[in-house]
Amino acid sequence: MLxxxxxxxxxxxTRGIGREIVMMLAEEGxxxxxxxxxxxxxxxxxxxxxxxxxxxxxxxxVDVRDFDKSKELIEKVKLDFGGLDILVNNAGxxxxxxxxxxxxxxxxxxxxxxxxxxxxxxRNVIVTFLKQKSGLIVNVSSVSGIIGxxxxxxxxxxxxxxxxxxxxLAREVAPYNIRVNAVAPGFIETDMVSGLKEEYKNELxxxxxxxxxxxAKDVAxxxxxxxxxxAGYITGQTIIMDGGMSLAL
Numbered sequence: 650m651l652x653x654x655x656x657x658x659x660x661x662x663t664r665g666i667g668r669e670i671v672m673m674l675a676e677e678g679x680x681x682x683x684x685x686x687x688x689x690x691x692x693x694x695x696x697x698x699x700x701x702x703x704x705x706x707x708x709x710x711v712d713v714r715d716f717d718k719s720k721e722l723i724e725k726v727k728l729d730f731g732g733l734d735i736l737v738n739n740a741g742x743x744x745x746x747x748x749x750x751x752x753x754x755x756x757x758x759x760x761x762x763x764x765x766x767x768x769x770x771x772r773n774v775i776v777t778f779l780k781q782k783s784g785l786i787v788n789v790s791s792v793s794g795i796i797g798x799x800x801x802x803x804x805x806x807x808x809x810x811x812x813x814x815x816x817x818l819a820r821e822v823a824p825y826n827i828r829v830n831a832v833a834p835g836f837i838e839t840d841m842v843s844g845l846k847e848e849y850k851n852e853l854x855x856x857x858x859x860x861x862x863x864x865a866k867d868v869a870x871x872x873x874x875x876x877x878x879x880a881g882y883i884t885g886q887t888i889i890m891d892g893g894m895s896l897a898l
Contacts, residue, residue, distance in 0.1 A: 650676075650677050650678030651677040651678070651873065651876070651877050651878075652674060652677040652678050652679035652734075652735070652876065653677075653678035653679075654678070654680075655678075655679045655680070655734040655735055656679065656680040656681075656682070656726065656730035656731070656732055656733050656734050656735070657674050657679045657680065657681050657682070657733075657734065657735035657736070657737065658681075658682045658683070658684070658722070658723075658726055658733065658735070658736050658737065658770070658774070659671050659674070659681060659682075659683040659684070659737045659739055660683070660684045660711075660713050660737070660738055660739050660740035660766060660770060661683075661684060661685070661686075661713075661739045661740030661741060662681075662683025662684060662685060662692075662695065662708070662739070663683070663685045663688060663691040663692050663695055663708075664691070664839070664840060665837070665839035665840060665865055666739060666789060666834065666837060666839065666865045666868045666869070667683065667737075667739040667740070668695060668865065669865035669866055669868065669869040670737055670739060670868070670869045670872050671683050671695060671699055671706070672695075672698065672699060672702070672869070673866075673869040673870070673872065673873055674704070674735075675698075675699035675700075675702040675703075675704035675706060676702050676704075677873065678703075678704070679704060679735065680704065680705040680706070680730045681699060681704055681705070681706045681707075682706075682707045682708070682709060682722075682725075682726045682729070682730070683695070683706070683707075683708055683709070684708075684709050684710070684711040684713065684722065684740065685708060685709075685710055685711075686710070686711075686712060686740075689708075689710065692708035692710070693708070695708070696708050705730070707726075707729060709722055709725065709726075713740045713762060713765070713766030713769055713770060714761045714762055714765055714766060714769070715769070716769045716772075716773075719766075719769040719770050719772075719773050720773040722770075722773075723770070723773045723774050723777070727777065732781075733774065733777055733778075733784075734783065734784060734785060735784075735785045735786075735787075735876060736770060736771065736774050736784070736785070736786045736787075737786075737787050737788075737789070737872060738766065738767045738770055738771065738786070738787070738788045738789060738811075739789040740762065740763075740766050741762060741763045741766075741789065741791075741807075741808075742758070742759055742762050742763065743759065743801070743804050744758060744759050744803060744804075745800045745801050745804065746800060747800050748802045751802065751803065755803060756802075756803045759803040759804055759807055760803060760806060760807045760810075762807075763804070763807035763808060763810075763811070764806075764807040764808075764810040764811060764814070767788055767811055767814060768814070771786060771814075771818065774786075775818075775822065775827075778822070778825070778827050779822065779825050779827070782825050782826050782827075783825075783826050783827065784822075784825075784826075784827040784828075785827070785828055785875075785876050786815075786818070786827070786828070786829040786830070787829075787830055787831065787832065787872050787875050787876060788811045788814065788815050788829070788830075788831040788832075789811075789831070789832055789834070789868070790808045790809075790811040790812050790815075790831045790832065790833040790887060791804070791805075791808040791833055791834060791835075792833050792834065792835040792889060792891040792894060792895055793805045793808055794806075794807070794808025794809035794810070794811060794812055794833060795809070795812070795833055795887075795889065795895055796894075796895050797809075808833070811831060812831055812833070812887050815829050815830065815831040815885060815887065816885045819884040819885030820885060823884055823885075828875075828880070828881075828883065828884040829884055829885065830875045830880070830883060830884060830885065830886050830887070830888070831886070831887040831888070832868055832871050832872060832875070832887070832888045832890060833887050833888065833889045833890070833891070834863060834867075834868050834890050834891065835857070835862075835863060835889075835890065835891025835892055835894045835895070836853055836857070836862045836863065836891070836892075836894070837862060837863045837864060837865060837867070837868060838862045838863065838864045838865070839865060842862060850862075856894050857891070857892040857893060857894045858892060858893035858894070858896065859892035859893055860892075861892060862892070863890055863891070863892060867890055868890060871888050871890055874888075875888065
């Protein structure tokens, strides 16, 4: 087991990519704490599934936009697990709209959740990692933050910001044996993609050289690699997993 006796936090853990990352960590022997925003029932189902893999798993209802609640979360997890080794910043939302129609609230909600949440959790965990001179952070960005998909100025800005955050922090904390990396998924088969109109999905498929959407396990596998000793000399990097879509532009 790659992460036996390691303790991890995954934000936005109950659905899609976050859920698959939680299950991957459970299968690899980690103790896992994950956050959710709304569905306590979904959280409890995931806790039981992770525990069935032999993992210790706890859920916490936390809005990652709240700095103080994020700080409380870190302290609770350290107390519950006796330490903390891994942070996966996955929580994110979309509110796609043409900029001319986008309200300030729609801008702020996306940026505060996607990028502000990364700051809140990482800021509150980094002191612990610095003191223990070890720690692993993986941030979930998006291909939209690299190529800038239309009608996603709020989302693309937040996800591009995550890449800049990752690179800057990686330089800052490398002397303390802390690695910081990111993954940038393209179109992944989640609830978000399943809600797209069929004709739009067909158009998207034409832009993907591998001619398929990814799945959450593809992303979790990349996160597994970045957290493992096999990636021990990798920091400040972003793995793009988009089936080659960004190459086609």
